[in-house]
Amino acid sequence: MVAEPTVLQFPHGEEPVLQVEVAPDATADDLALVHRYWDLTAYGWRYKVRELGSTLTVLSTVAAHSRAFLLSVGCSLCGEPIEIANRSAGTVLAGPTLTEPRATGLCSACQEHHTAVKEQQQRLAAQQTEQEKRKAKEAEQELRERVAGWTTREREAPCVARTVDGNAELVLLLALAERARAGRSKPLPALSSMESGWTGDVERDAKALSSLREQGLLVVDAQSPLSAFQLGNEGGLMYVPAEVLWSLKLDPDATVDLVAETCLRRATSIGQQPAAEIASLSRLVTTLEANHVIDYLNSLLTKKYGYPPVPEAREVELFDTIIDGITGGYTAGQMIAIVWRAADSAAAWKERNARMGPPEASSATVTMVRKKLDDARERRQPVPEYEPPRWMSVPAALGAARQVLEAVEGPRRRDRISACNQCDINGFVSDEVDGREVASRCLHLPAARRPDDDHVPADLN
Numbered sequence: 001m002v003a004e005p006t007v008l009q010f011p012h013g014e015e016p017v018l019q020v021e022v023a024p025d026a027t028a029d030d031l032a033l034v035h036r037y038w039d040l041t042a043y044g045w046r047y048k049v050r051e052l053g054s055t056l057t058v059l060s061t062v063a064a065h066s067r068a069f070l071l072s073v074g075c076s077l078c079g080e081p082i083e084i085a086n087r088s089a090g091t092v093l094a095g096p097t098l099t100e101p102r103a104t105g106l107c108s109a110c111q112e113h114h115t116a117v118k119e120q121q122q123r124l125a126a127q128q129t130e131q132e133k134r135k136a137k138e139a140e141q142e143l144r145e146r147v148a149g150w151t152t153r154e155r156e157a158p159c160v161a162r163t164v165d166g167n168a169e170l171v172l173l174l175a176l177a178e179r180a181r182a183g184r185s186k187p188l189p190a191l192s193s194m195e196s197g198w199t200g201d202v203e204r205d206a207k208a209l210s211s212l213r214e215q216g217l218l219v220v221d222a223q224s225p226l227s228a229f230q231l232g233n234e235g236g237l238m239y240v241p242a243e244v245l246w247s248l249k250l251d252p253d254a255t256v257d258l259v260a261e262t263c264l265r266r267a268t269s270i271g272q273q274p275a276a277e278i279a280s281l282s283r284l285v286t287t288l289e290a291n292h293v294i295d296y297l298n299s300l301l302t303k304k305y306g307y308p309p310v311p312e313a314r315e316v317e318l319f320d321t322i323i324d325g326i327t328g329g330y331t332a333g334q335m336i337a338i339v340w341r342a343a344d345s346a347a348a349w350k351e352r353n354a355r356m357g358p359p360e361a362s363s364a365t366v367t368m369v370r371k372k373l374d375d376a377r378e379r380r381q382p383v384p385e386y387e388p389p390r391w392m393s394v395p396a397a398l399g400a401a402r403q404v405l406e407a408v409e410g411p412r413r414r415d416r417i418s419a420c421n422q423c424d425i426n427g428f429v430s431d432e433v434d435g436r437e438v439a440s441r442c443l444h445l446p447a448a449r450r451p452d453d454d455h456v457p458a459d460l461n
C-alpha cells in the first residue's frame with residue numbers, strides 16, 4: 001500500500017483557502033512544525049516564523065516535507081490551485097489572509113509548460129542568430145575577396161592617360177601627388193576623414209576623385225575599410241568615393257609631370273573652349289580662396305570674440321563681397337587683413353552699444369567687410385597681407401589650386417605680356433612652319449628656355 005500524504009486545510013472550521021500536503025515520510029516533529037508554519041487563521045498567520053525556531057531550519061523543513069496550494073486563487077490558464085513555496089509567495093498572490101486575490105499566477109504544470117515553451121523559443125532564436133552571424137561572416141568573406149581581386153586588377157592595369165580632364169580633377173591630382181610625396185608609401189586619406197575635404201566641398205571632391213579613377217589616374221587602395229564597399233543586387237561591386245583610401249596610378253613625380261604637361265597644353269591652347277575652361281578654373285580657385293577667407297572670419301568671430309559665426313542669411317552677401325575683392329585684385333592674404341579689421345570694428349561698435357548682442361555683432365561684420373573693402377579702394381592705400389594663424393586649417397588643395405591657376409593662366413596675364421619682348425600685344429609669337437606663319441601663345445620665358453627645348457616650363461615641383 002502506497003503511503004498517502006497527510007492533508008491539512010486552513011483556516012480550521014472555515015471555508016479553506018490553503019491546502020497543505022505533508023509527505024508520509026515526515027516525522028511527527030516535522031509534521032508539527034509544518035502544521036505550525038502554515039497555520040492560517042481568518043486574521044492571518046497564527047505564529048510568526050521566528051517563534052518556530054531558526055528561520056533557515058523552519059523554511060528548509062517546510063520545503064522538504066510539504067507542498068502548499070492556494071485555493072482562493074486559481075491558475076490563470078487552467079484554473080487549478082496554484083502551489084506556493086512559502087508564506088510570502090502566498091501574500092503576493094492573495095494578501096495576508098490569502099483571501100484577497102491580488103495577482104495572477106500559474107500552477108506548477110502550466111508554469112513548467114510555459115518555461116519549456118520559452119526555452120524552446122530562446123533556443124530557436126539563438127539558432128537563428130547563429131545562422132545569421134554565419135551568413136554575415138560568409139558575406140563579409142566574399143566581399144573581402146571581391147574587393148581584393150578588384151583592387152589588384154585596377155592597380156595592375158596599365159596607365160593610358162596622357163592628360164587630365166577637368167579643372168577640379170587637375171587641382172586634386174596635384175594635391176594628391178604632393179600628399180603622396182610627403183606620405184611615402186601610405187595610401188591617400190579617405191575624403192570623410194579630412195576636416196573639410198580637398199577643396200572645401202566634399203561633393204565636388206568625391207566627383208573629382210571618381211573621375212580621376214575613371215581616367216585611370218587614381219586607384220582605390222586595397223587597404224580601404226571593407227565598410228566602404230558593397231555588393232549590388234546584380235552582384236556588382238560598388239564603392240563609396242568619400243570612404244575609400246586612394247593610391248596614385250603613377251608615382252608622385254610622374255603624376256606631377258603629367259599635371260604640368262596638362263597645364264602647359266591648356267596655357268598654350270587657342271580658342272573659345274579653352275578660354276572658357278580657364279575662366280572656370282579661375283572661378284574654382286577664387287571660390288577656394290573666398291571660402292578660406294570666410295573660414296578665417298568665422299574662426300575669428302567664434303574663437304577670439306566668442307560670437308556666433310556669420311548668420312546664414314548673410315553668407316551669400318559675404319561670399320560675394322570677398323569674391324569682389326579677390327577678382328578686383330586683392331590677394332587672399334589682403335582679404336584676410338580686411339576681414340580682420342571688419343571684425344575688430346564690429347566688436348568695438350558692440351562695446352559702445354549696450355543693446356548689441358553677439359549675433360548682431362557677427363551680422364554687422366558683414367556690413368563692415370563691404371565698407372572696409374570700399375574704403376581701401378577709394379583711398380588707394382596699400383593693404384597688408386596677413387597670414388592666417390597656425391591653428392587655422394588651410395583647405396588641403398588650396399596650394400595646388402594656386403599653382404595650377406598660375407601655370408595655366410599666367411601666360412595670358414596682361415602684365416606678363418607687356419613685360420615680355422618676344423611676343424605681340426596679345427601674347428602671341430609667330431613661327432615659320434613649312435614656309436607658313438603659325439601663331440602660338442608665348443610663355444614669356446627667357447629666350448634660352450623656349451618650350452621646344454624639351455623643358456617643362458610650368459614649374460610645379
Ligand SMILES: [Zn+2]
Pocket residue numbers: 075076077078079080106107108109110111
Ligand atoms: Zn494551470
Ligand SMILES: [Zn+2]
Pocket residue numbers: 416417420421422423427442443444445
Ligand atoms: Zn611673351
